[in-house]
Amino acid sequence: MPLTLPGRPELATALDAAIETLRSRDGDLTGTTERAVVARLMIYLDRELTRLPASPHLRLDMEYERSARSVKSFERPNPPTGARRRRKIVPDLVYHQRGTSVNHLAIEVKAAPCPRWQEEHDLAKLLLLTGRTQRIGMDARGRFHPFDPAGRPASEEIRRPRELGAYTYGVFLQLHRIDDPIAWI
Template structure:
């Protein structure tokens, strides 16, 4: 599956999220809560894959990647991606890694992008995307920003 196809599926899932669970965005609910609802929609779109929220395993071991110095001091670090579309235990079928941030979260996105790049490089994910979600009053009237890495 190419980036354009993944982008189309992800935008369709986000549309459904906004339509059916937009209240979570309007209430500025936790990213985990929003991520779980997005993952449920992605599960329907990718029936041949597992769609997991905060999946922290690489085989039976913790998921670790090499991060640059500006991310928690750098080096080999344990990571917990927000959402992954993959087949558990098989690196050959790691399709998509997703990091979510709400616009109300003022943290830099630099480390999220670095984590996604490392997952592609070291864990064989085909694609990574950082999704900046609108949050707060009238959030559903604003668009999400998708940054593919």
């Protein structure tokens, strides 16, 4: 029997409820470390997601770096030597079926206001993971940004590895924003 995955409306309802619970129970965490906020959000979101029909098969994990049995990563040259090395791609939260290539939702979270480059890094990562783009740029400091051949030069172009199954949805959460914290990718 094929796996039935929840759609964006069901996921949005679960996210909204989890964010509301986070703000009402743990609002004092806003502005602290991202990991502390993401860990609490994971508890509330997991509670909401287990109510969805696909819940027996899908799991919510924090900083999970696997795709099937492989590490989610890409090769890049090591600037001092030019030798190739692997760099992991690790979203804050993923809703997926462990041990398979079923990757349904990747979430990146910002718990406090941050510099624009940090937002671009997370957004570029989500664009790559969801397959909305097949390549992103990376600057000399190892920070991702949307690939723009006519704009800002990239010290390196990063392509999504073929073996990495694309996520159906990506979400960028800016939890410090009260009005509209969710951006769907």
